[in-house]
Amino acid sequence: MIDRPIGYQATPDPVAIAELDPEQWLHMYEQMSKIRAFEEAANELYTSARMPGLTHLYIGEEAVAVGVCEALRQDDYITSTHRGHGHCLAKGATLDRMFAELLGKAAGYCRGKGGSMHIADQDTGNLGANAIVGGSAGIATGAALSIKMRGSDQVAVCFFGDGALGQGLFYESANMAQLWKLPVIYVCENNQYNEYTHNSETAAGTLTGRAEAFGIHTVSVDGQDVRAVYSVMSELVARARRGEGPAFLLCHTYRFHGHHVGDIDRSYYRSKEEEQWWREGRDPLKLLAGWLQEQGMEAAIFARIDEAVRREVEAAVQFALDAPYPDASEVDRHVYA
Amino acid sequence: MIDRPIGYQATPDPVAIAELDPEQWLHMYEQMSKIRAFEEAANELYTSARMPGLTHLYIGEEAVAVGVCEALRQDDYITSTHRGHGHCLAKGATLDRMFAELLGKAAGYCRGKGGSMHIADQDTGNLGANAIVGGSAGIATGAALSIKMRGSDQVAVCFFGDGALGQGLFYESANMAQLWKLPVIYVCENNQYNEYTHNSETAAGTLTGRAEAFGIHTVSVDGQDVRAVYSVMSELVARARRGEGPAFLLCHTYRFHGHHVGDIDRSYYRSKEEEQWWREGRDPLKLLAGWLQEQGMEAAIFARIDEAVRREVEAAVQFALDAPYPDASEVDRHVYA
Amino acid sequence: MSMREPQFSLAVKNPGVREITFAEAVREAIAEEMRRDPRVFVIGEDVAEAGTVFKVLKGMVDEFGPQRIIDSPISEAGIAGIGVGAAMTGMRPIVDIMFGDFITLTMDQMVNQAAKTHYMSGGKLKVPMVLRTTMGATRRSAAQHSQSLHAWLSHVPGLKVVIPSTPYDAKGLMKAAIRDENPVAIFEDKMSYQLKGPVPTTEYVLPIGVADVKRTGEDVTIVATSSMVQVALKAAEILAESGISAEVVDPRSTAPLDKQTLIESAKKTSRAIVVDEGYQSYGVTAEIAAVIADGAFYYLDAPVKRLGAMDVPIPFSPPLEDLTVPTPAALVDLAKSLCGKV
Amino acid sequence: MSMREPQFSLAVKNPGVREITFAEAVREAIAEEMRRDPRVFVIGEDVAEAGTVFKVLKGMVDEFGPQRIIDSPISEAGIAGIGVGAAMTGMRPIVDIMFGDFITLTMDQMVNQAAKTHYMSGGKLKVPMVLRTTMGATRRSAAQHSQSLHAWLSHVPGLKVVIPSTPYDAKGLMKAAIRDENPVAIFEDKMSYQLKGPVPTTEYVLPIGVADVKRTGEDVTIVATSSMVQVALKAAEILAESGISAEVVDPRSTAPLDKQTLIESAKKTSRAIVVDEGYQSYGVTAEIAAVIADGAFYYLDAPVKRLGAMDVPIPFSPPLEDLTVPTPAALVDLAKSLCGKV
Numbered sequence A, B: 001m002i003d004r005p006i007g008y009q010a011t012p013d014p015v016a017i018a019e020l021d022p023e024q025w026l027h028m029y030e031q032m033s034k035i036r037a038f039e040e041a042a043n044e045l046y047t048s049a050r051m052p053g054l055t056h057l058y059i060g061e062e063a064v065a066v067g068v069c070e071a072l073r074q075d076d077y078i079t080s081t082h083r084g085h086g087h088c089l090a091k092g093a094t095l096d097r098m099f100a101e102l103l104g105k106a107a108g109y110c111r112g113k114g115g116s117m118h119i120a121d122q123d124t125g126n127l128g129a130n131a132i133v134g135g136s137a138g139i140a141t142g143a144a145l146s147i148k149m150r151g152s153d154q155v156a157v158c159f160f161g162d163g164a165l166g167q168g169l170f171y172e173s174a175n176m177a178q179l180w181k182l183p184v185i186y187v188c189e190n191n192q193y194n195e196y197t198h199n200s201e202t203a204a205g206t207l208t209g210r211a212e213a214f215g216i217h218t219v220s221v222d223g224q225d226v227r228a229v230y231s232v233m234s235e236l237v238a239r240a241r242r243g244e245g246p247a248f249l250l251c252h253t254y255r256f257h258g259h260h261v262g263d264i265d266r267s268y269y270r271s272k273e274e275e276q277w278w279r280e281g282r283d284p285l286k287l288l289a290g291w292l293q294e295q296g297m298e299a300a301i302f303a304r305i306d307e308a309v310r311r312e313v314e315a316a317v318q319f320a321l322d323a324p325y326p327d328a329s330e331v332d333r334h335v336y337a
Numbered sequence C, D: 001m002s003m004r005e006p007q008f009s010l011a012v013k014n015p016g017v018r019e020i021t022f023a024e025a026v027r028e029a030i031a032e033e034m035r036r037d038p039r040v041f042v043i044g045e046d047v048a049e050a051g052t053v054f055k056v057l058k059g060m061v062d063e064f065g066p067q068r069i070i071d072s073p074i075s076e077a078g079i080a081g082i083g084v085g086a087a088m089t090g091m092r093p094i095v096d097i098m099f100g101d102f103i104t105l106t107m108d109q110m111v112n113q114a115a116k117t118h119y120m121s122g123g124k125l126k127v128p129m130v131l132r133t134t135m136g137a138t139r140r141s142a143a144q145h146s147q148s149l150h151a152w153l154s155h156v157p158g159l160k161v162v163i164p165s166t167p168y169d170a171k172g173l174m175k176a177a178i179r180d181e182n183p184v185a186i187f188e189d190k191m192s193y194q195l196k197g198p199v200p201t202t203e204y205v206l207p208i209g210v211a212d213v214k215r216t217g218e219d220v221t222i223v224a225t226s227s228m229v230q231v232a233l234k235a236a237e238i239l240a241e242s243g244i245s246a247e248v249v250d251p252r253s254t255a256p257l258d259k260q261t262l263i264e265s266a267k268k269t270s271r272a273i274v275v276d277e278g279y280q281s282y283g284v285t286a287e288i289a290a291v292i293a294d295g296a297f298y299y300l301d302a303p304v305k306r307l308g309a310m311d312v313p314i315p316f317s318p319p320l321e322d323l324t325v326p327t328p329a330a331l332v333d334l335a336k337s338l339c340g341k342v
């Protein structure tokens, strides 16, 4: 049987949506398109053996990062994951420095020292991707505590996968977030898989129950629908800014590609049909473009955006390929501040 | 305001209770009396400076250990806590070897090497007290996995305090217990305090919600009423033996003394009135004795039991005081098996 | 104290210096820094009204309130993680881990997060946090409440590790740790909390990474950490009676380690013993001994000797527990045999 | 392979011996033990159908079923704890921790529980479990997926720590670890999985705690662990060209450590270098260097030298990462200067 998104959220509040002008939806489309193109280029860099190591593609999940980050300010914080390129771009990072990081070049966001799984960008509030599954639950919660202590109205967003709910740290952090009413929003990207294992084999009970246990406000949303994600997230952010405490947003989504770029034969853990169902029926870019066309937008605009984005990506890749590696003297710099 | 036990369980199923003959209730009284007398003697050993280190008294919580362990077989497993004397005795340990352990003597259950916080007794299925709060959630769950793999019909019981729900390990373990339908029963002894802090300051949401999140069968019970604990626990044990998976039993209880024997001035974290309310109104020994008298049992019998127990305890203390310390050569034995 | 009794305290001899306990020194350091810098806060189990189980922070919540002296749930990993996140975003958390044995639970946050963030971000993010915890045995607390696990964190690049031995060092180094831009772990010996020593009334901060010669000597260098400094000083007194002059050097921090001072002392005396309360194997004594054996090789008249805790889980039984820790007597024996005076 | 091609494999030269990879050796060991002993099982993330991310256990679930090759949630602490409990009650779990960096999450269960249970229970309870994990850098996996943290567990009494370097050792020591009555941690080098070497077809088990001289020599002893054995062997070849005869000794386990063999070798050659892929400071090189510097003191012509990983979080950028690990070239330079041949 083909999986269907569970917890599908009805179309978001039309009033909230009406307030956005079409340009803003187009901007979100562009952001999603940029992530898609970035990831395709990353995949290509890997398969052509021009990228060191492995990387985890976000393709298929773009609406989550974009819907969430569009509801944030630049000075709001996010923590990200091993599958973090989408979060990073959605929060405002630039393509060239990201590619440079993926290639280990000095021009990268982390001077090439972090790589794909550790991109951080202080300027856009990105406290860093984390290669420890669930490892940033405490960090995001701590950022929220810091916000509260400093009397700021920022919020902190913790992105993590469904698999990260296997880690005890989440529960320790969520408990404190609720006790102290911290402005942190836990965004669970439920793409159903923990590497090569479906979460029906790794998660008992319900995913939302794990936050509800602590009395945390919890919402589920169709993570393929950027309008739904954006709309719900905007409410949760407003709530957090008002001092009403943490929230848990469960986004039902799907990764269209393998767990990482090297995960090609996936038949032992999921079927081609299942993948196809999602790619064809639940592609977040197609869904948004389709809806905007229903609202009267001309079809050609999306192709134009895609094309412009592709050129940007190409230039950024070239920049990264041409960029120098860090000097050998960098190796023991930044161990201590 | 004086705290009252929340989640009070209605009088347990009279049918189940009717099946127990009065001798069995008397036996439970005797077990509770033994724990009480043991702990009073331990306190006395401490205050008279004849016991090394500190120890955590179980006084006030006797109905939990006894109600739970009476529903178990000798070959069922328990894991215990820093407040573990009650569990250990209720599971069948003898007074003399326990006192010997508390005094660090070679005749102790662990040859004096474990001490109060680490008493283990393989013969009665006690896998050991644990001085890491929440540290045994995995061990009990692993014992249950072992039971299931070996095809046995034992059960494993994990005792822990309300404070232990702060530890992520519990959630990791509970998830797997439910996924794999393991015969483990998590017994949460909610005495309201984590050392010197009330759990209203450390626990958000509900305590039962933390197990329900994983779909675990959850029951709350008045932990001062040994009949209620025994009755509910018997059902949970039967359920686990039938292969129906884990359960979570929340026992509302109270420690009548300090967090440990040295915790004398408690006024900064709880009132004398609160303590008195529990001691006078919710003493598990008085409650059982009162009910048995209502059933027609003569009052003198309880005094006779208490007196016999006291003599046993005195003899056991003397045994322990007279027993030799382990030989110096023991110090590096048992590092490796 | 009666007015007639002679007053031997340093406070009288040196104006501006009083004798206070190690615990008081720690409290003073944290309180002063909290007054100075609103970003500093404490989070831990029973740190507020209870003032920690060792009562080191007693009374601080009255001055700073429960918003800055924060009682947490029993969630060591969680509070370490919260510390990292707060430090990355402008605060200066002091995460209080009651017993050093519980740092096991914080290792991922300390090692994979706190220690690496600055480097992995190419120098952009910083984690100026303090992990405050304890070490030391002989409190009859058994195997899970008695360990000295500072070697682990010393092994991890990106972390600093401080192990003060006196009230003076405890105060000056705690203040330095709080002001440091990096994650710093401080291990306080539980048995030292009541140790008294002179501490100036005026403000001072000690640099992290500078060893202190606690006693000068000519015949043998004893490198001692934390409570082992007192053990070494006692041993040195006894050794003096046998005509052996021992120099006692306290590294004060294991990371960074002031190799130069240790090596110079060993070169001078031509003999060295390293004493530390962590398990001996793969512990702090190994690194320090290896550093000295290498750096002072051509000056040494005898092998560098090590005295750590016995490689056994720490037993509860008092007579056994006492066998596991380095003592002045054991140190004296070792020094005598090293100096050819047995 | 065509029938006409010459067959150089050891399998032909020595009947009963074939060349298999390190990964195959590990798989064979576990499979054999699982056939022999129904109490043995594996638990870990993606160990079943995926056969681990390194494919080491590929296919095993087909033979043993998902009840004995158990896919777990991403819960390192939880599965370590479950391993301890299962081991205490009659099973022989192999807990699979994908990357050695994640043992941070299991430290409480390994150190405060597994390691201490036997001792704390006065010898009554036992924890015969295996913690199987990885080590080693240069896979471009960055700071949280490249560490070699075996020094930590080696520091803890009650644990055994095995670090095999060849397919032969990997198989024989894995079997020993599974049969051991104690908790044993095995660190497998990720870059070694494809290393081929001769392995007998017949059953064998190697003792834990016995070093192996991988190459005999006269001028300098190189103590090398895990993948550093190959680095040392390469260095030895190059050194031979300069007339320096290096002996390569592989401890094979850090706890227990076969001190005698290491010291004897150093006494013979009068020079020693210790190379290991963990961070250098407070790492495995420290203990081994300290042991040799002490035990062979009167035989040594030069200080014992250490070569560990650079004390930095492991960088992603390939040219930087390559600088952090010991290489044959660095080892050759060190050995030459030690032997006075620069």
Ligand SMILES: Cc1ncc(C[n+]2csc(CCOP(=O)(O)OP(=O)(O)O)c2C)c(N)n1
Binding pocket: A082, A083, A131, A132, A133, A134, A160, A161, A162, A163, A164, A165, A189, A191, A192, A193, A194, A195, A259, D045, D074, D076, D098, D102, D105
């Ligand atoms: C603590 C830890 N355990 C295991 C891994 C290996 N690992 C990397 S990604 C992954 C699966 C994560 O699943 P999920 O959280 O659902 O994120 P997704 O990959 O689906 O986005 C695992 C097990 C890790 N990086 N960290």
Ligand SMILES: Cc1ncc(C[n+]2csc(CCOP(=O)(O)OP(=O)(O)O)c2C)c(N)n1
Binding pocket: B056, B082, B083, B131, B132, B133, B134, B160, B161, B162, B163, B164, B165, B189, B191, B193, B194, B195, B259, C045, C074, C076, C098, C102, C105
């Ligand atoms: C991991 C860990 N953190 C902290 C402690 C210190 N400690 C000992 S008992 C205790 C409170 C435990 O509260 P609870 O679990 O409710 O048990 P209770 O003492 O009430 O029976 C604490 C914090 C510990 N032993 N282990």
Ligand SMILES: [Mg+2]
Binding pocket: A161, A162, A163, A189, A190, A191, A192, A193, A194, A195
């Ligand atoms: Mg997932």
Ligand SMILES: [Mg+2]
Binding pocket: B161, B162, B163, B189, B190, B191, B192, B193, B194, B195
């Ligand atoms: Mg409690």
